[in-house]
Amino acid sequence: MTSARRAAAEAWAFRARVEQEAALRFDRLAAVVASFDPGSPVPAMMRRAADDERRHTELCARLAAQLGEPVTLGPTELASIAPGSLDARQAALYEVVAACCVTETESMATLTTLLAAESDPEVREVLHAISKDEVVHSRMGWAHLSREASAAEVSFLGPLVPGMLAGTIDETLFRPPPADEDPEGLLRLGVLPLAKKREVFLGTLEEVVFPGLERFGVDAGPARAWLSAAAR
Amino acid sequence: MLFKKLFQVLVLGGAVIGASAGCAQANAQEKGKKPPADAGTTSAPGSGVKGW
Numbered sequence: 001m002t003s004a005r006r007a008a009a010e011a012w013a014f015r016a017r018v019e020q021e022a023a024l025r026f027d028r029l030a031a032v033v034a035s036f037d038p039g040s041p042v043p044a045m046m047r048r049a050a051d052d053e054r055r056h057t058e059l060c061a062r063l064a065a066q067l068g069e070p071v072t073l074g075p076t077e078l079a080s081i082a083p084g085s086l087d088a089r090q091a092a093l094y095e096v097v098a099a100c101c102v103t104e105t106e107s108m109a110t111l112t113t114l115l116a117a118e119s120d121p122e123v124r125e126v127l128h129a130i131s132k133d134e135v136v137h138s139r140m141g142w143a144h145l146s147r148e149a150s151a152a153e154v155s156f157l158g159p160l161v162p163g164m165l166a167g168t169i170d171e172t173l174f175r176p177p178p179a180d181e182d183p184e185g186l187l188r189l190g191v192l193p194l195a196k197k198r199e200v201f202l203g204t205l206e207e208v209v210f211p212g213l214e215r216f217g218v219d220a221g222p223a224r225a226w227l228s229a230a231a232r
Numbered sequence: 233m234l235f236k237k238l239f240q241v242l243v244l245g246g247a248v249i250g251a252s253a254g255c256a257q258a259n260a261q262e263k264g265k266k267p268p269a270d271a272g273t274t275s276a277p278g279s280g281v282k283g284w
Contacts, residue, residue: 018282025281037256041249084276094278103283105242110284112234135241142246149255160278167280207235212243 001068004185011067011191016071017058022137023053024078025218032092033144044095045140050098052133059126062155066122067189081167083160090156093148097157100141102209106168108134109204110197114190123190142212149216151160158219160200162226165205171199173230202231 009159030046037043061071081098082091111131119127148154172194183193192200205227210220 014282015284018284022281039253040256045249076236080275081279081281083278095281097240098279099281103281105238108242109234109238114236124242135245138242139249142243143250146247146250147256151258163278167278168282169280170282201236203235204238208239208243211239215243215247 002182002185003180004182004189004191005067007178007181007186008189008191009064010069012060012064012067013069013071016057017074018058019060020073021078022058022099023050024076025095026050026053026137028058028078028080029092029096029099032088033096036092037147037151038091040144042140042144042147045136045143049133049137049140052137056130058135059129063123063126063190074098083163086156089148089152093144093152093154093222094157094160094164096141096144097161097213101139101145101212102161102164104138104141105209105212106133106201106204108138109208110192110202113192113196113200114187116184117187119190120188123188127190142216145213145216145218154217155219157213159222161213161218161220161223165223165226165230167203169230173201198231202227 026046027050029223030050033040033046034043057073064071080091080095082094086094108131111127111134114127115124115131132218145154175194177194181193183196186193205223210223213220213223
């Protein structure tokens with residue numbers, strides 16, 4: 001097996017698990033958000049997003065298996081990732097921002113970059129199908145943050161964003177690429193080479209996520225400081 | 233260019249959706265309430281969500 005095929009198989013298997021977790025998280029958050037903001041469009045979006053993510057899980061798992069990495073999916077329950085000191089409404093906002101404003105926004109940038117490159121037809125079909133849904137998944141996070149910013153105190157998030165970011169990245173992101181990395185082969189199989197992945201991650205934070213947080217009253221200063229230190 | 237477009241589509245587009253159904257209701261005396269002094273510093277410090 002080539003290095004690109006092996007790395008892509010692992011990446012698609014990882015994505016299948018990530019998508020399954022997203023489905024569980026959106027199902028849980030839909031109920032929580034509806035409990036304190038029944039007029040919000042976000043819970044219905046989250047329930048549809050959970051269905052999307054279950055479909056994405058199957059698509060990613062199928063590609064992983066075709067590339068030689070059968071997927072074993074994990075548990076069917078998912079604990080909150082919010083700090084224990086937050087109340088239920090703050091915890092929901094923390095988790096929506098982490099999952100949607102950060103991670104789904106980063107995923108959308110990754111998908112857009114991958115779709116601009118040459119990829120195998122079946123890979124391209126999967127990327128395209130998933131990207132259509134991920135737009136909505138990111139938007140629902142920004143929709144929820146904008147509603148909470150108009151009704152509640154959201155500045156508590158500022159010092160907590162570095163923790164979200166630390167939990168989002170792979171520890172290899174700021175390291176040199178593997179010696180046998182095949183950038184063109186990876187792109188054909190729907191995976192960003194490490195240097196491109198880093199470029200997209202940093203650009204998305206600096207030009208989309210941080211300005212977005214600031215727009216709704218969340219200080220991005222601590223996150224910028226964390227990023228500066230992490231990327232050094 | 234990619235990032236500018238993403239900001240418009242995702243952040244601004246999300247804000248439009250959020251505003252489309254009226255405002256969220258604040259909890260009693262929620263607005264202006266300070267966060268707990270130990271926010272994010274308890275034994276469960278908070279984490280992030282892995283993605284693509």
